[in-house]
Amino acid sequence: MSLFQFTSRRLVSQAYCGLKPPSSKKQRICLEMARPNSNMADFREVFAKAKHIAIITGAGVSAESGVPTFRGTGGYWRKWQAQELATPEAFARNSSRVWEFYHYRRELMLSKQPNPAHIAIAECEARLSKQGRSVVVITQNIDELHRKAGTKHLLEIHGSLFKTRCTSCGNVAKNYKSPICPALAGKGAPDPEIEDAKIPVENLPRCEEQGCNGLLRPHVVWFGETLNSDILTEVENELEICDLCLVVGTSSVVYPAAMFAPQVSARGVPVAEFNMQATPATNRFRFHFPGPCGTTLPPALARHKSEIIS
Secondary structure, eight states: OOHHHHHHHHHTTTOBOBSSOOSOGGGOOOOOOSSOBOOHHHHHHHHHHOSEEEEEEOTHHHHTTTOOOOOSTTOOBTTBOHHHHSSHHHHHHOHHHHHHHHHHHHHHHHTOOOOHHHHHHHHHHHHHHTTTOEEEEEEOOOSOHHHHHTOOSEEETTEEEEEEEETTTOOEEEOOOSSSSGGGTTOOOOOTTSOOOOOOGGGSOBOOSTTTOOBEEEEEOOTTOBOOHHHHHHHHHHHHHOSEEEEESOOSOSBTHHHHHHHHHHTTOOEEEEESSOOTTGGGSSEEEESOHHHHHHHHHSOOTTSOOO
């Protein structure tokens, strides 16, 4: 059994969304390498030979599309950060406030477009598929900008803003309504001076399955919740066969996703990090390209001179 399978299979039943790594030292990969290479020509030679490319993306890839991260300094919606709203406990306490937060994000995303990084990834996937090569995108993002850009092989490990799940019957459904329900029309503005709408629970989004009418929640993985084991198994399978891994716009601090690329690197597969700055995992990777992803990624994934044009 491979190193990745051994580690991730043990964690799959307890993998949670959080900002801290698992406490057990045995569940960490601590591979230190020499200072990463930032030579694009060297990366391009590796890229040209890769048959199965895995691209792991985080909030940084969408930042250039104007998508707020709700992390760090200034990362507030009204008076709260995402960690205070994106939890089952917060939803149980104040479903109206949480739905206002997600309604704001849904409406915002409907106005946003993929940036050059999203487009470069989608175009690369389409091009390489004609050559018998594969690209899979494993994203922590819930904004669907990869899908909007045209990415086909997409694993959304944290769910989607545009899916709902019924708290009664469990039905998951796509939902692009704007607004998602009449009571949320015009609500959700992020100004800290704005008071909560305090929408009655019966007027919040409800399940449309026949005979249900249960309260809907966003189909996203909240802090403290377990990730979907089926999706994690798909991720595991893709990372097991990949011969090149890109880590794009991720801080490498949200677990379990922060484990993925270091585990791939630990079995000797080249990993390239594209991020504004170094992360806690940078020195474990073969390549690091600092700067905006929309600037660094397109030339990295462009057609290589060795590719056969069909």
